Amino acid sequence: MSAASPLLACAFILVNVASLAVLALILDGVDRKVRARVQRRVGPPILQTLYDVLKLYRRPVTRDELAGPFHSVAPALAFATSLVGAAVIPSLLPTSGFQGDLIVAVYLISSVSAITSFGAASSGIPFSVVGGWREASLMMTSELVLGATVAAIASSSGSLMLSSLMPLIRPSTVKVSPIIALASLALLTYVEGGRLPFEIAEAEPELAGGVASGYGGPSLALLMHSLLLKRVLLATLFLDLLVPWGAISNALGAPLGLAVRALAFTLALTLVSLVSAVIEALYGRCRPGHAISIVKKALIVSGVALIAACVGF
């Protein structure tokens, strides 16, 4: 269901952006709590990440004379990009969408990684540079996977519009390619979410925070927030393709349908977060080369999905 009037559409988008921005922080708190429970710790309060970010915003802005100009702009740019991503991708509430919004979404999500790694590369701090390099090499491989996956899904459903893509429902016959593609997208959501064992760009014991090590105060808050938002956007994209949300809200009719959809979507995001946190607690950090080789295997899988989709499976 799409909003009828432009005003309502705008309101829907605003609700989406605001709730994803807040959810990103709260879900990280949930993650931390879950990880703590797995490790038999009490863990921080669920709102801890929110408190952290708010605290960082109140800190003075520091400037590093060694850093290039892009370094200080990068967090704000990354945050803005992820907010635009949250506006484009339908989440709690449906957005009217446009032909090709799928490509825009993929582009925006990749941009957050790209901006972060460029920002880190121009910091002049060796740890940051190495972290940025790791982020970039992981991104370049995983964006290929994302591209191939999305192309496979789009080609099997014959659309590039997120709201009309329901790869598991639409086709009258069951197809193989969307299932493979979604599996590979699930892996990618995890990898690009910067979770262990793929959390190699920050790698605290090795790189002292890596990409984030040059930032403090509000810039660190923005960077943290945009990386967490990127994580949520990836999960949102995955959920959009997995579950026919439009069908759910249409079946119940507005406003009940919308409310149910928003609630269900939030729960689904939380579930993705919970599952990821449990997996994360069971792993250590892998070597950068190893992480990339795992993603390369996913690339082969999504390549297979793309070929299968092209020949009609």
Added chain:
Amino acid sequence: MRRASGSEVLGRVVETLKRLGAESVTVTQEGVVLSTVTKDRLRDFVRALIREYGESLRHSTCMGTDLRPVRGSFSVTHVLALDGLRLYLLVETEAFGNRPKVPSLTPLLPAANWAEREARDLLGIEFEGHPEPVKLILPDPWPEGVFPLRKDYPYNKKLYETPAQVRGVRGEPRFFSAKPSPPSESVREGCALIPVGPYHPALHEPEYYELYVEGERIVEARYRGFFVHRGMEKLAESRMTINQVPFLAERICGICGYTHACAYCQAVEAAARIEVPERALYIRSILLEIERLHSHILWFGVAFHMLGFDTGFMAMWRIREEVMRVAEALTGNRKTYGMNLVGGVRRDIDEGKASLVLRMLESVEGEFRRFCDSVLSMREVVERVKEVGVLTREDARRLGAVGPHARASGLGIDVRVDHPYAAYRFVDVNVAVRDSCDVLARILVRYDEVIESVRLIRELLKNMPKGELMAEYGDLPPLRVGLGATEAPRGEDIHLVITGRGNKLYRWRPRAPSYVNLATVPTMLEGERLANAPIIIASIDPCFSCTDHVVVVDLRTGVRRRMNLLRNALTRG
């Protein structure tokens, strides 16, 4: 006594030392032979020793002493270990003058490098022919000709009295930088520099590694330590009596302090010929093993954290907590037990406490085995540590590695077996040795040692005899040399003392195991990937506070200055 042929071996060694040109040879204590050699003959003597004993001769440490108030000279005492023969050879040489010179042994025994430089820094003894005659311990701007461990340097003298003096004559801030010596031009030009330290999440104490990297590959690694000087030797020699020093010695390390207290007490007991009651020896051994348990389990936690596996980190520290509680029940303290005095121990382990220990062992052994077995069966974990940070047997031997670190490189040395002390002469210790020389081997050696410690504590508790806890003794005979060696969780811990008058120490020289193990780290880092650096550094279980305890530096080195050091390194990189 398990070795029947001990006296024969000793006789043969004494003969050999005389034949090779020692001026005098005395057996100062069980398993320790002191030979004096003139400085012109020192190198030939040691060269002949190397020819005679080959691989089994290990340079353990050396102690410089300002003997001018008593003998008018400086002395340098090298400690050479003959692990196979269960002997320590002390080789003493004298040098006169205000800037005394003795030949360096580093060209013959590379493991002597740091110890000689330390004597050079602190006592102003020049080592002729030393391949790396640069400062080790004192910060680079330390004034020339000021040697804090000389007897004419008052322990409470402040080098700079006012902030203006600290800033220097021209008002320039004195950067108390301690940079490693730079690598070759080509490495400096072609590689990026990653400064690990003085503050870095992988280091829990301030140390400084300079890693020169190409992409993610480490081309060269440089190390500089000794940022945290506490002046313990000077303090003990100037202000403390022999029974106060055990408590200071215990504070050398926050993890393995008790082993230092034991080594110190053993050294004084040996010098003063004090017979410690057997029950006290058993209690010392039990506590040493409890300390090893907690230290190794702590290390497993740290190692897992370095691998990003925090669930393992938390699990290990949870298991360790039980060991800490038992330590508290036995000694009153979770750490820094405060149990030792020269001549014995201060508290008994009664049956109630013994059963507490046994209960703890039961659960710790079970939980530790269960958890580590499951982790070590994970392919991801094993792959991250296999063939990483290799230290070959030859390098380990050459650089004088000790403890689990040496045992993981195939060297079967363990002070508990090679130079039995405390109650280890009454029990059999199984030495865990692995020969894959990598981080995995170091993990497995420590795994075996945890299990072995549990077994040892059980056996010691079972066999502990009844009796006194303290020996009775009178005043200390002055100017006697004593050596105490223990197998700390990280390896051989050596304390050398020279007794003084009035129940004080004339000289005290502790040498922690990390002191020698740290010197092997750059060798292990070179050619490795950057991502492996933290686990490689952690794999020797480095204890910086142990290593750094020795010097008097009362300079207010603020955080900002250190940051400047980092900044300098960055702009250069």
